[in-house]
Amino acid sequence: MTAAEVAELAGTSVATVSLVVNGKTAGRVSQANIERVLSAVRELGYVVDHTASSLAKGTSNIVILVAPDLSNPFYGRVISGIKAELGSEYQLLLSVTGEGRNPSAADVHRLVALRPAGLLVEAPDDAFLRDLPAGAPLVLLDAPGRETQAPTVNFDxxxxxxxxxxxxxxxxxxxxxxxxxxxxxxxxxxxxxxxxxxxxxxxxxxxxxxxxxxxxxxxxxxxxxxxxxxxxxxxxxxxxxxxxxxxxxxxxxxxxxxxxxxxxxxxxxxxxxxxxxxxxxxxxxxxxLPGEALGRGAVRALMAQRDGSDEHADQDRPTGPGVAALAAAPLIGARLIVRDSA
Amino acid sequence: MTAAEVAELAGTSVATVSLVVNGKTAGRVSQANIERVLSAVRELGYVVDHTASSLAKGTSNIVILVAPDLSNPFYGRVISGIKAELGSEYQLLLSVTGEGRNPSAADVHRLVALRPAGLLVEAPDDAFLRDLPAGAPLVLLDAPGRETQAPTVNFDxxxxxxxxxxxxxxxxxxxxxxxxxxxxxxxxxxxxxxxxxxxxxxxxxxxxxxxxxxxxxxxxxxxxxxxxxxxxxxxxxxxxxxxxxxxxxxxxxxxxxxxxxxxxxxxxxxxxxxxxxxxxxxxxxxxxLPGEALGRGAVRALMAQRDGSDEHADQDRPTGPGVAALAAAPLIGARLIVRDSA
DNA sequence: CTGAAAGCGCTTACAG
DNA sequence: CTGAAAGCGCTTACAG
Missing domain, CATH: 3.40.50.2300 (Response regulator)
Structure with a gap:
């Protein structure tokens, strides 16, 4: 199932199909063609090939969460928060090393080779941050003291x-x-x-x-x-x-x-x-420590970064809302729950 | 950083670079060229672009785990088992819907658009299995009664x-x-x-x-x-x-x-x-219920499937080891732990 | 508004 | 053993 087959059925070019399925029709595709393509897409059950799309665009819609361990149920909540805030536009890829180890330089490169739309890194160490090639938007979770190295979301x-x-x-x-x-x-x-x-x-x-x-x-x-x-x-x-x-x-x-x-x-x-x-x-x-809020905050920081650089590119404005949002990134509240053990 | 730059530095063609970085040199690349390419790779820190590679090959090295929920700490163990058995050749992508819901048809198609090397599905329902387009090797986890629909790994x-x-x-x-x-x-x-x-x-x-x-x-x-x-x-x-x-x-x-x-x-x-x-x-x-063993078993079943169809394609043998391994897939032991509550 | 075409970075027959 | 070339399926200037 390719865009070419859709184009064939709709009687348009593949360029038009691409425009329609990506919602970039404003002032560029006639209403009649939009409908033809949409109905062909429906009929054939066409889905854009993510791999080809990523190659052409230079970036994927994959967001990678790098976490040191998952046996701690705490991360389940962080992941829920991330998923909820990410919506269906992005896919979450999880990279775990287990046993409290951090990913190696090789792991890091393999991750970046995926051309992720963003990298969410839980509790990174120096080696990880050093090996990380520039490129993907980055947000650090649970990394107090690293606020100057990248946008970071932390507990209070x-x-x-x-x-x-x-x-x-x-x-x-x-x-x-x-x-x-x-x-x-x-x-x-x-x-x-x-x-x-x-x-x-x-x-x-x-x-x-x-x-x-x-x-x-x-x-x-x-x-x-x-x-x-x-x-x-x-x-x-x-x-x-x-x-x-x-x-x-x-x-x-x-x-x-x-x-x-x-x-x-x-x-x-x-x-x-x-x-x-x-x-x-x-x-x-x-x-x-509300893990879900942490996950949500991390995604927001990621989006702020993306929007910030978008504006930056579009309008050459050095202090877009991305930068503002980043600076204002609030700490996630941590409150004491008193029960019987102390 | 592209293969072309590596080829340039090594004084070879990009075809040779590809052969070397993929380890397909046997009888096809001279020792001298292997070394030249390897040293250029090292010098430039080259990593194969996963996206382009997947597009050319028709398949990625991503294995997707579809799980209904992650707040249950049980899944942490399943994931550990999967990661351990998967090794570094594959990446694990996690797809979660949360709150016990199953992924929608749209989600399923988005997953398949990633051209995964394999799909591991925890506790699938009928709708999911129906919407699933053919293509990716599939293994079901925790799906008693569905053994006839796909290779399945279950607890006893x-x-x-x-x-x-x-x-x-x-x-x-x-x-x-x-x-x-x-x-x-x-x-x-x-x-x-x-x-x-x-x-x-x-x-x-x-x-x-x-x-x-x-x-x-x-x-x-x-x-x-x-x-x-x-x-x-x-x-x-x-x-x-x-x-x-x-x-x-x-x-x-x-x-x-x-x-x-x-x-x-x-x-x-x-x-x-x-x-x-x-x-x-x-x-x-x-x-x-040993989740780690379940995860490991699932990956083994996936590999058996892959090897099975490889052999199948190569030798046209209807009952390769893949099929055998599949039929023999053992149940994962479930034993009673008696403590104080009963 | 429309489509032909170049290009994304690889892999893989193919001819030599 | 080697490299030129086609092709993977998209997206995006570009010319019209």
Whole structure:
């Protein structure tokens, strides 16, 4: 099924078919021809070949999301948000490396060879950003501190963590620990830093055990907790902040096994507010990170970029709405959900 | 960066460049030229343009996974399995509709317009299969009963549910209920059917409330449970099988709220064995469905299909290994994990 | 408003 | 073993 066959049936040229199926008829195709083509398209069930179209246009309608891992249910929400905001004009291609690894330079090039309409990169590292050839519009997700390298959409961790520390201090905790994520991305570095700096401001001590970290997975977190709990306990830690809810699940499970009472002996908190967090036992106190809003925000930033450069090209205006939208990109709110575990 | 530039630098034709970068040099390119091209490729950082290559070849290296929803953490595992088995030769494109809806005919055509190397479809419905234009190699996941329509990879629900019923009967239950999924796909139909038929064989009654169903999401399940619990209770139901672990989480949460003791008053079970299921309270008894193995199996079936038709084309042999592999496609084991909730 | 034609960057018979 | 050339199916100036 090709445009040539449609043209044949409609009695027009393929150029006209292309104009019609792409909706570029204004002042260029007669109403009569529009209708002929449309009816031929319907009759033959014609769909524009994406590959040929992309080659001719120089760009595809594929938007690629690069994510380090998908076993964390958190990403399901991000993807929902992206899909919802993207609409049916674009296709979402997912590139995952798994196990907290980042894509290699080869992976990056393979992605760019797809001529994507946009690249959405979750928690990129330096190597990724360095290897990335120019070309595709780029938006970073969950990459605090990289705002100068590309349009970025982030959570308002400062507020969320401040609320968490206030809550912990009010419950009488004076020494807190942190179970980190092994994926050393900015968002986790920032969580740790904010905790460390904020603790003092709230009259608490931050007991640092940098090795206490695991992948985003309850089993790994459980093992890490089993290993480091004695040190935290001996240091007087009564509240353990976990890098994600998935980490917290593992801690909760292992604590039960070890007979460590939560929140009596140890308060436990997470980040994300996954659906199961209200159901685990004890129900998890956590900083909610609305993944869907993050996904939506990322797509908006992508579109702003596209529109911005369009205007730029069309009108040679250095500060189009794209640039404005970018500068104004708001942080995604992160609020504390207090339940039973802390 | 094009093949022409590489050819220029290497002092060869673009045809030779193409042969080299595609590894089709055997008996066709001299060692000297191979090295010249390779070094030019390295120097220029050349990567084959995927779009142009796909157009010329007639097929891309994109494999598309069509999934109804991604908020269910279960799919994270399926995707991991697919990625792992796919290797770096192919790219995985994800197409999601969300909220348990299936892709429309328009979506389907857009997908096929990408000329995918393969289509992996999770829980397809009739409309999808009907609208699907021939062309791309197809594998169905989680589609019991559709084995005759396309190569399919399924869980061994029969064994898993039989084990579940045996366990429930041994614990003295005589009347069981089922909280269904609203996404009316084969796998859920089959779970219900096996439960209904199997109950009698295990000396139990199946109390049918067909309307008792929700999307795969704890909140929806909680609401459904709140609504139908009185009817189940009045009918003497002491064990409630939930369509997925996510459903069960909602039931557990709501039961606690309502003061329904689990498993004392009501035993609750799920399907999937998500990471959080060991941590929820009470820990969930569930039928484990290894998503990663499902993903791997699907890719193997896809490759078998590809190899099969290759051989077929090359040697005109009606029963190549592809066909054999297909017929032998084993069910993915589903085993019962007994914890505290039932 | 219309169509012939060039071009997007590759791959693959084909002739040598 | 090598390269010129056709072709993949579109899109987009361009001339009319």
């Amino acid at each position: 961790l400062t507020s969320g963590i401040s609320a968490l520390l206030t809550h912990l201090a009010a419950r009488g905790h004076t020494r807190i620990g942190y179970l980190d994520s092994l994926t050393r991305t900015e968002t986790f570095e920032l969580r740790r830093t904010l905790l460390e700096r904020g603790a003092a401001a709230h009259g608490m001590d931050y007991v640092a055990i940098p090795e206490a970290a695991s992948l985003i997975d309850p089993d790994g977190a459980a093992a890490a907790f089993a290993k480091y709990w004695p040190r935290w306990r001996d240091a007087g830690v009564t509240a353990l902040v976990c890098a994600t809810d998935s980490h917290a699940y593992g801690v909760l499970g292992k604590a039960r096994e070890l007979g460590v009472s939560v929140p009596g002996t140890l308060a436990v908190t997470g980040f994300d507010n996954l659906p199961a967090s209200a159901i685990v036992s004890p129900a998890l106190t956590t900083v909610e | 629900l029969t064994s898993g549910i039989s084990a579940l019923l045996t366990h429930l009967a041994a614990r003295g239950h005589t009347r069981i209920g089922y909280l269904d999924s609203l996404t009316r796909t084969e796998t859920f139909e089959l779970r219900r059917t096996l439960l209904e038929r199997g109950a009698a064989a295990h000396g139990m009654d199946y109390v049918a409330i067909p309307e008792a169903a929700s999307l795969i999401d704890p909140d929806g399940a909680a609401a459904a449970f709140a609504k139908y619990w009185p009817r189940w209770r009045d009918a003497g139901v002491t064990a409630l099988v939930c369509a997925t672990d996510s459903h069960a989480y909602g039931v557990l949460g709501k039961a606690r709220e309502l003061g329904v003791s689990v498993p004392g008053t009501l035993a609750v079970t799920g399907f999937d064995n998500l990471p959080a299921s060991a941590i929820v309270s009470p820990a969930l008894t569930t039928v484990e």
